Each structure stands twice: as structure tokens, then as C-alpha cells.
Amino acid sequence: MTVKQVSVFIENRQGRLGEVLQVLKDNNVNILSISLADTTEYGLLRLIVNSPEKARDVLLASGFSSMLTEVLIIKVPHVSGALQNILDLLAKANISIEYMYGLSVETKDASIVVKTNELKRACEILDKGHIETMSPQEIAIL
Amino acid sequence: MIWAKEETLPREEIEKIQLDRFLETVNRVYEKVEPYRRKMDEMGIKPEDIKSLKDLSKLPFVTKQDLRDNYPFGLFAVPKEKLLRIHASSGTTGKPTVVGYTEGDMDVWTECVSRIACAGGATEKDVAQICFGYGMFTGALGLHYGLENIGATIVPSSTGNSEKQIMYMKDFGTSLLVATPSYALRLAEVAREMGLDPKKDLNVKIGLVGSELLTDAMRDEMHKYWGQDMLVTSNYGMSELMGPGVSGECEYLDGMHINEDFFIPEIINPETGEVLPEGEWGELVITCIKKEALPLIRYRTKDITKLTYEKCKCGRTTCRMANLSGRSDDMLKIRGVNVFPSQIEEVVLSVEGLGPHYEIIVEREGYSDKLTVKVELARATDSFTELTRIEKSVKSKLKIMLGLDAKILLESPNTLARFEGKAKRVRDLRKEK
Numbered sequence: 001m002t003v004k005q006v007s008v009f010i011e012n013r014q015g016r017l018g019e020v021l022q023v024l025k026d027n028n029v030n031i032l033s034i035s036l037a038d039t040t041e042y043g044l045l046r047l048i049v050n051s052p053e054k055a056r057d058v059l060l061a062s063g064f065s066s067m068l069t070e071v072l073i074i075k076v077p078h079v080s081g082a083l084q085n086i087l088d089l090l091a092k093a094n095i096s097i098e099y100m101y102g103l104s105v106e107t108k109d110a111s112i113v114v115k116t117n118e119l120k121r122a123c124e125i126l127d128k129g130h131i132e133t134m135s136p137q138e139i140a141i142l
Numbered sequence: 143m144i145w146a147k148e149e150t151l152p153r154e155e156i157e158k159i160q161l162d163r164f165l166e167t168v169n170r171v172y173e174k175v176e177p178y179r180r181k182m183d184e185m186g187i188k189p190e191d192i193k194s195l196k197d198l199s200k201l202p203f204v205t206k207q208d209l210r211d212n213y214p215f216g217l218f219a220v221p222k223e224k225l226l227r228i229h230a231s232s233g234t235t236g237k238p239t240v241v242g243y244t245e246g247d248m249d250v251w252t253e254c255v256s257r258i259a260c261a262g263g264a265t266e267k268d269v270a271q272i273c274f275g276y277g278m279f280t281g282a283l284g285l286h287y288g289l290e291n292i293g294a295t296i297v298p299s300s301t302g303n304s305e306k307q308i309m310y311m312k313d314f315g316t317s318l319l320v321a322t323p324s325y326a327l328r329l330a331e332v333a334r335e336m337g338l339d340p341k342k343d344l345n346v347k348i349g350l351v352g353s354e355l356l357t358d359a360m361r362d363e364m365h366k367y368w369g370q371d372m373l374v375t376s377n378y379g380m381s382e383l384m385g386p387g388v389s390g391e392c393e394y395l396d397g398m399h400i401n402e403d404f405f406i407p408e409i410i411n412p413e414t415g416e417v418l419p420e421g422e423w424g425e426l427v428i429t430c431i432k433k434e435a436l437p438l439i440r441y442r443t444k445d446i447t448k449l450t451y452e453k454c455k456c457g458r459t460t461c462r463m464a465n466l467s468g469r470s471d472d473m474l475k476i477r478g479v480n481v482f483p484s485q486i487e488e489v490v491l492s493v494e495g496l497g498p499h500y501e502i503i504v505e506r507e508g509y510s511d512k513l514t515v516k517v518e519l520a521r522a523t524d525s526f527t528e529l530t531r532i533e534k535s536v537k538s539k540l541k542i543m544l545g546l547d548a549k550i551l552l553e554s555p556n557t558l559a560r561f562e563g564k565a566k567r568v569r570d571l572r573k574e575k
Contacts, residue, residue: 067521
């Protein structure tokens with residue numbers, strides 16, 4: 001199952017990230033995970049939040065370039081080699097990973113946010129391998 | 143449609159009219175305009191030395207500085223009571239330049255603008271919304287009288303309050319828009335923000351744009367937002383010469399037809415003043431041959447263009463000037479390379495994924511010039527590949543066009559400044575030190 005991630009383009013300017021976070025705070029959006037990838041001049045902020053549509057809309061209304069992207073949130077058991085197994089499964093199916101970052105929730109498992117090509121097929125492969133992914137409903141109540 | 147028979151005369155007949163009017167102007171200016179007489183005397187030239195159109199090149203130039211030095215009325219050839227109207231340039235630095243019109247000048251102005259508006263597709267059926275600032279600026283009133291003369295319905299909405307502009311367009315059925323190209327694009331943006339699609343919800347079919355460069359790429363943008371069937375023509379003029387109405391494009395969009403029975407064009411090398419042959423790029427110099435109040439001879443426009451005398455497909459035989467490629471003033475010298483902002487604009491508009499707005503910053507780092515171009519993303523993205531593609535594309539196209547390395551800064555949509563009048567997109571920080 002896929003979930004919606006909020007992606008925001010931000011210029012590398014002092015206080016710019018803070019402005020994004022302020023908008024989310026003002027609108028009661030809860031951030032569950034955050035990743036900031038940057039070059040010297042700009043960055044892409046990627047967020048897993050409890051209400052992605054609302055987050056995108058309020059950011060757009062505040063003049064930020066934001067959009068929703070479908071990603072997978074894969075549950076990873078706390079055992080050595082668990083992540084490697086999952087990636088191996090995807091690699092064998094010729095699915096490439098564009099980026100990934102961690103999502104920490106207080107459960108027995110860890111989770112990672114993964115953006116791959118061919119999302120639908122990636123889901124099927126994970127399902128077949130009995131690897132759990134999180135649903136939008138699960139995210140919404142976190 | 144062609145407004146006046148003078149636009150289709152054979153070359154000999156145009157030149158005959160020009161010669162008569164030119165000789166009359168030189169004699170009158172020598173007699174009535176003391177500062178110009180002094181210039182001629184200093185060069186040892188008398189009106190009787192001027193016998194043919196070729197002799198034009200013997201005469202001294204007039205520059206904007208001459209107008210400032212003789213502020214306000216020193217270059218006028220008529221007493222003040224003969225004036226019907228006074229206009230002035232904004233004069234961002236120092237005194238403004240002041241221009242005046244007699245009754246005869248007003249008639250000529252109206253005639254000239256009617257011609258270029260007609261060439262741009264205007265008819266008596268049009269509802270013409272004039273989104274130029276009314277006031278001391280000649281653009282708005284020039285187009286106003288010319289279009290009124292054609293019989294169009296005028297909506298003198300001026301600039302600003304863009305939402306209301308869109309409301310007028312919708313409710314009055316505006317079919318013709320007069321604006322700077324950047325304001326025309328801004329208006330399309332405002333319409334979309336209001337939930338309207340200018341292509342479907344508005345009826346603007348003709349754009350008469352001026353007072354700013356219109357690049358081909360910008361014209362494409364106009365079509366993209368206002369509709370492919372919109373006829374977008376650019377026209378040219380400046381208050382010193384009269385205002386709008388010096389020249390304008392016809393439906394073939396192949397250069398701006400000069401109203402040659404009123405203006406004689408020349409192209410010169412801006413550094414040496416030498417007259418260049420047909421087809422070569424250089425600074426446009428205009429001699430007004432039917433102006434009563436302010437008959438400027440060999441006025442240096444600082445605009446860079448080229449001329450052709452070939453007959454146009456539209457049937458007009460008048461000389462055409464190419465769309466401007468910049469101003470000799472605006473020309474930036476970056477690491478020894480001549481750069482016109484219009485060249486950078488062309489690149490920005492050619493890269494997919496970018497909006498039409500940009501800002502050029504030139505700084506000095508040590509002993510070297512640094513060029514930075516800020517561009518605006520047209521849409522949101524989650525992909526570094528896409529961002530890198532855009533950045534590299536602008537960078538490499540600039541390198542090809544100018545031979546210069548530039549730093550490209552990507553900005554969020556709607557963050558760069560919008561302009562309602564002439565756009566100020568260049569910040570040359572080298573001068574501020």
C-alpha cells in the first residue's frame with residue numbers, strides 16, 4: 001500500500017525551512033518524518049504528515065511549491081539484516097530506489113519511507129514476500 | 143488592412159516626401175532652435191549644405207543629454223503658447239525630458255498610431271483596453287487617440303488593480319489589449335488565479351504591446367496563455383520622437399513598419415557614430431521631419447536594431463526595423479562580453495519547467511564579474527533530476543549564447559518581482575560600490 005508524501009521545494013535561504021514548519025504548525029499538521037536533501041542553492045523537503053492533502057494545500061496557499069508524491073512506508077523488524085533483505089527483494093525485481101529515509105514510531109518495528117519506480121509492482125513484490133507496508137489510515141492516526 | 147496610402151508608396155515617392163520635409167525641418171531648426179544651430183555652426187555646416195537625403199549624415203546628433211541640458215523647452219521650435227500638450231519621461235535619474243505637441247503634432251501622432259494599430263489588426267469593432275499608465279507617460283494617451291480615431295471603443299483602465307482589469311475584460315468584452323508584454327503576461331496570471339482561463343473565458347484577440355522588448359519567446363508565452371489565435375504585435379516609439387506610433391508590426395510579424403513620411407531612420411555604430419548599411423545591427427537614429435514643437439534631428443534612440451527596405455508581404459513598402467535586441471544603455475559588459483538582458487530572457491523562456499519571470503544580478507568578485515540569473519519554477523516537483531535538468535539547461539544555453547558561465551538560482555513559483563510598467567530585471571551591483 002502506498003501513502004502520500006508532501007514534497008516542498010525550498011531555496012537555501014536563512015529561515016526558509018522555519019517558514020514551512022510555521023505554516024504546518026499554524027494549521028495543526030503533525031509531522032511524522034522529515035527528510036531534507038539539498039544542494040548548495042536549494043533543497044527538497046519531504047514530509048510524512050498526518051494529513052498530507054491539507055499540508056499541501058496550506059503550503060501552496062502560503063506560496064510554497066509543494067506537491068504530493070506516492071511513496072511506500074515499509075515496516076522493518078528490529079533484526080540484523082532486515083533492511084538488506086527487503087532491498088534485495090526489490091533489487092532482484094529490477095525496481096530501483098530513488099530515495100529513502102527513516103520513520104520512527106514507538107512500536108516494536110522500525111519503518112522506512114521509500115520512493116521507487118514502478119510503485120504498484122513494488123507493492124506486489126513486498127506483499128508476496130510478506131513484508132508489511134503502512135496504510136494511509138495507519139499514518140493518519142499516528 | 144492598411145490605414146494610409148503613404149504606407150504603400152514606391153520608394154522614389156516616399157523619398158520625395160522625405161526630402162521636402164527634411165529640408166524644411168533643417169532650415170526651420172537652424173533658424174529657431176539655438177542649441178542645434180550652435181552644434182551645426184561648430185561643425186561648420188549651414189542649411190544650404192544640405193541638399194539631399196544623403197546629406198543627413200553630415201548633421202550633428204541630438205541625445206537625451208541635450209534634452210536635459212535644455213530643460214524644459216530649450217529645444218522647442220515653437221513658442222510655448224502654440225503647445226496643446228506637454229508630456230515628460232519619468233526621469234529616474236536627474237531631470238525628466240520634456241516633450242511638447244502643437245495641434246498639428248497631435249494630428250500627426252493620432253495618424254501614426256492609427257496606422258500601427260490598424261497594422262496590428264485593430265478595427266472600429268474592437269473594445270480596446272489600455273493598460274498603460276495614464277499621465278505624463280506618452281504610451282497610454284498615444285494609443286488612446288489613435289485607437290479612438292479608428293473608431294474602437296476605449297477602456298482607459300490604466301495600470302494596477304489587476305483583478306478589476308480582468309473584470310472589465312470579461313464584462314465589457316475587451317477584444318484588444320494594450321500593455322507592456324510583461325504586464326500582459328501578469329494579467330493572464332491574475333485571470334488564472336481568479337479561476338478564469340483567458341483563452342476561453344475572455345475574448346482578447348489582439349495584443350498591441352510596446353514600451354518594452356517583445357522577444358519571440360515572450361510572444362510564444364503570450365500565445366500560450368492568451369490563446370494561439372491572438373495576434374500579438376509590438377510597436378515602437380519614444381516620447382522624444384512623439385510617443386508610440388514611430389513603427390509597428392503588421393500581421394506578418396516580420397519587423398516594425400516605420401512611418402517614413404514622418405521619420406527617417408538610420409543605423410549607426412554606437413561607438414563611432416558611423417552610418418551602417420542596410421541589414422547591419424546598430425543603434426537606431428531617427429530624424430523627425432514633420433514635427434512642429436520638437437523637431438529632433440538625428441536623435442540617438444540607444445535602441446539596437448537593423449533595417450530592411452524590402453517590400454513586405456502585407457503590401458506596405460515602408461522601411462522595417464527588426465524587433466529591438468536591447469538598448470545600448472542596457473547593454474551589460476560582463477567579463478568583456480556584451481550582454482543584452484533580452485538574450486537571457488530568450489534562454490529563460492526556452493527552458494521547459496520555468497515561468498517567464500527572471501532576475502539578473504551582476505556582481506564583482508575580486509577582479510572578476512559574476513553573473514547570477516534567478517529563475518522561477520513553473521510547477522512543484524519532487525525530483526532532483528528535474529531540478530538539475532532545469533538548472534543545467536539554463537546554464538548550458540547561456541554558455542552557448544553568451545560564452546559566459548552563470549550561476550543559476552531556482553526559486554519557488556511567484557517569488558520574483560512582478561512589474562506593471564517597464565520591468566526592472568537587472569541588478570548591477572558593480573555600480574553600487
